[in-house]
Amino acid sequence: MTVIVRDVKAEDAGDFARVRRTAVPCLLASAEQCVFDWAHAHPESHRRPLVAVTGDGEVIGTAETGIAHEAPEPGLGFVNIYVDPAHQGRGAGTLLLRAAEEHLAARGARSLFSWVLDAPENTAWAARRGYSPSRSAYFLRLDLASAVLPPLQEPPAGVELLTAEDFAEDPRPLFTLDAVTTADEPSDVGAELADYAHWRETTWEHPLFDRALTTVAVVDGVPVAFSAAQTDGTGRYGTGMTGTAPAFRGRGLAKLVKNASLHRARAAGCTEALTGNDTENGPMLAINKWFGYEVAAREVRHVRTFG
Numbered sequence: 001m002t003v004i005v006r007d008v009k010a011e012d013a014g015d016f017a018r019v020r021r022t023a024v025p026c027l028l029a030s031a032e033q034c035v036f037d038w039a040h041a042h043p044e045s046h047r048r049p050l051v052a053v054t055g056d057g058e059v060i061g062t063a064e065t066g067i068a069h070e071a072p073e074p075g076l077g078f079v080n081i082y083v084d085p086a087h088q089g090r091g092a093g094t095l096l097l098r099a100a101e102e103h104l105a106a107r108g109a110r111s112l113f114s115w116v117l118d119a120p121e122n123t124a125w126a127a128r129r130g131y132s133p134s135r136s137a138y139f140l141r142l143d144l145a146s147a148v149l150p151p152l153q154e155p156p157a158g159v160e161l162l163t164a165e166d167f168a169e170d171p172r173p174l175f176t177l178d179a180v181t182t183a184d185e186p187s188d189v190g191a192e193l194a195d196y197a198h199w200r201e202t203t204w205e206h207p208l209f210d211r212a213l214t215t216v217a218v219v220d221g222v223p224v225a226f227s228a229a230q231t232d233g234t235g236r237y238g239t240g241m242t243g244t245a246p247a248f249r250g251r252g253l254a255k256l257v258k259n260a261s262l263h264r265a266r267a268a269g270c271t272e273a274l275t276g277n278d279t280e281n282g283p284m285l286a287i288n289k290w291f292g293y294e295v296a297a298r299e300v301r302h303v304r305t306f307g
Helices: 010-023 031-039 092-105 120-128 172-183 196-204 253-267 282-291
Strands: 003-007 050-054 059-067 076-083 111-117 132-143 159-163 215-219 222-231 236-244 272-278 294-305
Touching: 003 059, 003 092, 010 031, 010 050, 010 059, 010 076, 050 092, 059 092, 076 092, 111 120, 120 132, 120 294, 132 282, 159 253, 172 196, 172 222, 172 236, 215 253, 222 253, 236 253, 253 282, 272 282
Parallel strands: 076 111, 236 272
Antiparallel strands: 003 050, 050 059, 059 076, 111 294, 132 272, 132 294, 159 215, 215 222, 222 236
């Protein structure tokens, strides 16, 4: 059956999210999120979402592709291919990748990065197309409905626990903390958050971002640690980022804020907790293991260099 690749349309959002969830069950994805992300893509990212469609109009594959405009090194692109497992082997992934590579090469990309699930058929597929393995990461899952969470603890002296909602009038302090912790997060691409207006528009206002469940540790009125929460309205809760300002690390604040957020999530009716960690991020892996998270899947970032 014929498969074609085309740019997304607004009405594709539900199918786009469905394919992502089917291909990688540990990802939070919703139609509302897709529409939001497409509408708020930074101009410098040259983001171009694509779908692979059968002759009868069924969406069976997706591609998220663009330029990593926040990376300190120019010319880095990304392309993440998701194909419905029930429709693999029909050439959808190859067609999506070809269209994405042409798009990114035309916009100056010199290296392309792609996350690939760590299964022999997937990594072999990437290798045949010139992609080499780089760093890896885990998807982690916790059955929040039955998990025995550590009891809530009183914050240390001088530390106050708030939520992101408490910063609704002025979230800039959270942006500053996010920028500091993102800068040293393990990555082979990296990111430098410098555009507060764009962060406020795309992170603070993101439909998955749950301000009420996002927990923040504050010292003298300044945020020093946080655990950012995401929810999709189906009982699934994800940790987008847990970070601590460098001067306050080693004091157990990451555990403190994440534990408070998990308790809030369960009280709000969430039944499944999801997160992801770079396989070399030992401290955060240890924290998640302490909470009872288990590895659900592993993915490997692959890279292809042009020229």
